[in-house]
Amino acid sequence: MSANEVKHAGLNLGDTDEVTHEQAGEGIFGFWVFLMSDAIVFALLFATYGVMLPGTAGGPTPASEYDMKSAFIETLLLLTSSFTFGLASIAMKHELGRVRLQFWLGITLLLGLAFLGFELHDFASMFSDGAYGSRSGYLSSFFGLVPLHGLHVFFGSLWIVVMMVQVSWFGLDARVKINLLRLGLFWHFLDIVWVGIFSVVYLQGLI
């Protein structure tokens, strides 16, 4: 069995830590199954949103509620956080020092929190326009889809904090490394869902 063999999605540890790499395959595959089932949940919420879009019931419409600048800033924040998580994964894999790993995890966390701040600000301004979930079918489906993604980002941020604590308490043992690989998959996956949200929800509403 070659050390460089690709055993699972995401960054593989084969060429730097063969022992962890041997253990990673199964554990990561289980998490990958969860991510794909989560993807199906999101896909169906997208379908619901698409069907509900004309159902504004005389209330607020997408064009009146969405703010393109804010959506663009949120996109850049989340995309950059995905990139900085990649740099954290590389620091973990090649053992470039715990300080560097913690630094990139910290930057990713700050970008994630900034994203949540902008998103909450968006929701607050929608509420102040009377655009809340029970107003129309369109708004129900909006508040089913977009805040669910925000909730994922929130728990992802919490998970980053947990991993920063684990790295400083336990060091980089096999368990911590595999947890970091899973968190990486989760974080990159959230960015993929956001690509769908900014295209299907925000840009479609603003055309």
Added chain:
Amino acid sequence: MSGPNAGKRHEITTYVIGYVAALVLTGAAFGAVHWHWFADTTTTLAVVFGLALVQIIVHFRFFLHISFSRSARDDLQLILFSTLIVALMVGGTIVILLNLRARMM
């Protein structure tokens, strides 16, 4: 040129390529809507959805390191099966409910 160091450079390059490609695709999608590059809204929508699809593939390839030739078989089969389920359920939902809407209006 092999071993962990060459591997590290290659991996960093992979993430940088993914990041730059995603930035360009995002910029193109927002630009097309903001500056009304296409007169027709249907064309704009098709372009935005097309760019999103390309960007999702870029994310899978460069951030999640999934590709047809190198991935573990189980991962790839799971993705393809999930894609099939998503296509059936999303496609079915949209066809049936939009048809119902058209009949009720």
